[in-house]
């Protein structure tokens with residue numbers, strides 16, 4: 001009890017004097033944890049080439065971030081440790097064709113963190129989702145590589161390590177026998193050739209909950225992606241507003257259009273379970289920085305992402321539209337934040353103090 | 362207020378994962394032995410400081426009036442024990458600035474001699490105005506921390522014909538349990554105080570809101586209220602800041618207090634449970650407010666718990682009584698969310714002080730702020746529906762008007778936003794700063810206008826004088842001309 005109280009205390013601080021546990025790093029770590037099962041599953045589906053690409057993309061994203069931080073004289077290590085660059089690279093890798101050549105990962109990863117994030121001023125400043133910036137840049141520049149899908153090998157028919165390295169690094173490309181089209185790609189190509197969907201998918205749609213079908217890493221393991229998303233909901237990292245509104249806004253137009261003309265429009269299940277819809281709804285559109293911060297705003301944002309996705313998939317030039325839709329809505333985020341605000345206690349939505357009802361008084 | 366409210370959710374506030382209220386709350390109330398001296402501040406309430414009525418060298422008795430109210434909105438101060446006034450002057454205020462303010466220092470003689478208190482066995486026979494006067498004379502102020510003088514508040518309630526009293530037993534701040542202690546140990550006093558207050562204000566019923574993390578208090582209060590159907594005990598969910606007037610009113614009545622208005626404007630008046638207990642003592646027993654229950658808590662305290670201590674006891678004496686295990690990293694008066702950090706321990710307690718915390722370094726975890734990641738946690742936590750991140754972003758670039766437009770004025774400084782922020786941004790600090798700047802500017806503007814007025818008045822005066830001079834000169838000239846005309850008849 002000889003503790004000295006006579007000396008004055010160090011710098012007197014403002015309230016509050018307590019804080020919840022949590023940091024940017026811990027949030028990112030939880031997101032990665034939620035992403036891990038789907039990723040592992042996807043890597044098993046597509047084998048070593050997918051693994052190499054995943055790793056390369058993440059390293060490139062981190063490298064891009066580190067370069068910029070170094071150039072701007074900001075602390076490199078501390079910022080890298082928050083994990084946001086790793087997550088950007090990871091999400092980008094999940095949206096790539098798993099057997100794409102190594103330089104796709106490098107270009108995409110560098111582009112994502114340098115142009116998509118650091119140019120805007122670093123963490124918290126970027127208007128657009130960096131991973132989607134990377135993906136769209138690749139899609140526009142290298143349409144061939146970005147739409148070369150393979151059927152899942154599931155370990156069994158998987159290429160050996162040497163062959164895998166050859167696929168990723170050797171420039172040999174994908175053996176013709178293994179290429180395959182994604183559901184959305186096939187639908188679009190056949191429709192443009194004048195073959196309607198009823199003929200294209202005469203044997204039923206190749207959608208399945210198990211996700212064993214051609215596509216990106218994040219597209220195949222749909223159930224695990226959704227499970228990861230639900231885990232994030234429970235951990236309180238994201239709220240339901242964006243995922244639910246986004247999926248609903250894809251499914252509802254699909255349901256209506258398919259009901260009217262099944263030969264022209266894919267059904268809601270195909271839309272929700274294929275492409276980047278699930279990954280986009282839970283992991284991409286929910287990116288804190290580039291989405292609105294009020295819950296009502298998030299509903300508007302999610303609905304916009306979903307509806308635009310459906311429109312682009314259905315009428316646009318590209319078979320998949322999640323990335324474009326998210327970027328378009330990102331651009332609207334500042335406007336949404338200004339227009340859709342929570343109501344201040346004791347005020348109406350216009351910001352005027354509530355007028356009391358005289359009778360009630 | 363429409364569908365958007367549903368989508369925005371009602372999940373305001375925070376649930377600190379450990380409220381640190383126990384074990385301190387479960388330790389039986391202890392009475393602090395008299396210290397050697399007390400420093401009783403003259404300003405312990407909202408309003409004008411009290412004016413000293415004693416001089417250095419005077420002997421005072423327990424309960425004696427030592428400073429009278431300094432204006433219409435003020436409160437008197439009483440001696441907590443017997444002794445000699447040894448100084449009237451500056452001591453350190455319980456405020457982060459550490460600025461000194463006036464207090465009466467009494468060196469106690471340990472005899473604890475008191476004056477006779479005028480007891481009133483049945484206050485319900487008195488006119489409401491008389492009861493209010495007794496409350497005013499006893500120096501009762503809001504003990505929940507707001508320290509608004511209770512008598513003018515009750516009179517306001519009477520004038521506006523409030524129907525419902527809201528009795529605040531929320532005590533949502535972590536670590537604190539002084540209200541809990543009052544309800545557990547003095548439930549009957551609290552309820553009697555509520556009844557006296559109903560009589561004074563003319564309110565027809567009273568709702569006592571108690572957070573459901575205090576089952577013992579709820580049970581004790583339910584027992585005490587059995588004979589009085591007009592008073593009902595309402596457990597409310599434990600969620601910070603449930604004890605904020607506006608939030609409690611909304612939860613209990615479903616009504617919102619308009620921005621910028623008082624709760625009385627929607628027909629309710631909020632009073633704290635400890636205030637009610639003090640009103641009971643003031644009116645029934647004639648005992649002025651000179652002591653209160655203070656929670657002494659925090660990781661550095663050896664024997665945390667609730668202590669009945671004289672008002673004006675130095676924090677250092679209070680901590681010596683409860684004992685320290687280690688040197689605290691921070692001393693806080695009040696709770697960890699809204700309390701003020703003390704510059705040192707030679708600071709006296711005041712009427713509104715419900716707790717003294719001696720926190721360890723681990724408990725305050727000061728982390729370096731990192732950039733805002735727009736996670737929206739602060740928006741969801743804000744009980745007022747504000748957008749703390751947007752306000753802070755405006756303030757950062759000096760756009761105080763922008764922050765003001767986002768209703769900075771409505772901020773309670775409750776600290777929910779800063780509590781949840783994963784980037785550890787000192788949001789509340791930035792709001793304090795901006796409010797200060799806005800206030801300063803308003804003052805400056807007032808001053809400028811005043812100066813302009815003065816300048817205008819001077820200009821007007823000079824013009825008037827010049828005009829008058831000119832007129833006088835003209836008159837003189839005319840007179841001279843007339844004289845000349847009359848004086849020189851021959852041409």
Ligand code: SF4
Nearest residue numbers: 733734736737739782
């Ligand atoms: S909680 Fe902090 S990081 Fe999150 S939006 Fe608010 S200020 Fe930004």
Ligand code: SF4
Nearest residue numbers: 743772773775776778
């Ligand atoms: S301190 Fe102000 S802005 Fe922050 S949560 Fe409380 S009321 Fe909202």
